[in-house]
Amino acid sequence: MAAPVAFFEVTSQDSERAQGFYGAMFGWQVSGTEEFGGYGLVDTGAGEEAIGGGIGPVEQGDSPGVRIYVRVDDLEAALQRAEDLGGARLVPPTDLPSGYGRFAMFADPDGNAVGLWG
Structure with missing residues (x-):
C-alpha cells in the first residue's frame, strides 16, 4: 500500500503572525500554542478524515517553510530507503510529546526536507 500524506507543517520566524494569517486565510482553528511552546495544532474544519497540521516557530538551524509528513509503518526502514x-x-x-507517535526526517536528492510519521 502507498504511504499517505498525514500531516503538514508551516514554520515561521513569527509563529503567532503565521497562525493568525492561515487562520484568517482559510478559516482554520489553531490550538495548543502555549502547551507546545508556541507550536499550534491546526484543525482545518474539513472533518475527521482530513489531513491535520501544525504552525509553529522555526527550530534553531532550520529555515521557515512548508513541509509534509508521510505516514509509514517503519521509520528506520523508510530512512534507509531514502538513503538508498x-x-x-x-x-x-x-518521540513526539503527548503520545502523538514518532517522527523522522530526510532530505530528498534536491535537498527538500520531508517528514515521516509513524
Whole structure:
C-alpha cells in the first residue's frame, strides 16, 4: 500500500503572525500554542478524515517553510530507503510529546526536507 500524506507543517520566524494569517486565510482553528511552546495544532474544519497540521516557530538551524509528513509503518526502514535512493537522513526516529507517535526526517536528492510519521 502507498504511504499517505498525514500531516503538514508551516514554520515561521513569527509563529503567532503565521497562525493568525492561515487562520484568517482559510478559516482554520489553531490550538495548543502555549502547551507546545508556541507550536499550534491546526484543525482545518474539513472533518475527521482530513489531513491535520501544525504552525509553529522555526527550530534553531532550520529555515521557515512548508513541509509534509508521510505516514509509514517503519521509520528506520523508510530512512534507509531514502538513503538508498540518494537522499540523506536529517532527524532520526524521535518521540513526539503527548503520545502523538514518532517522527523522522530526510532530505530528498534536491535537498527538500520531508517528514515521516509513524
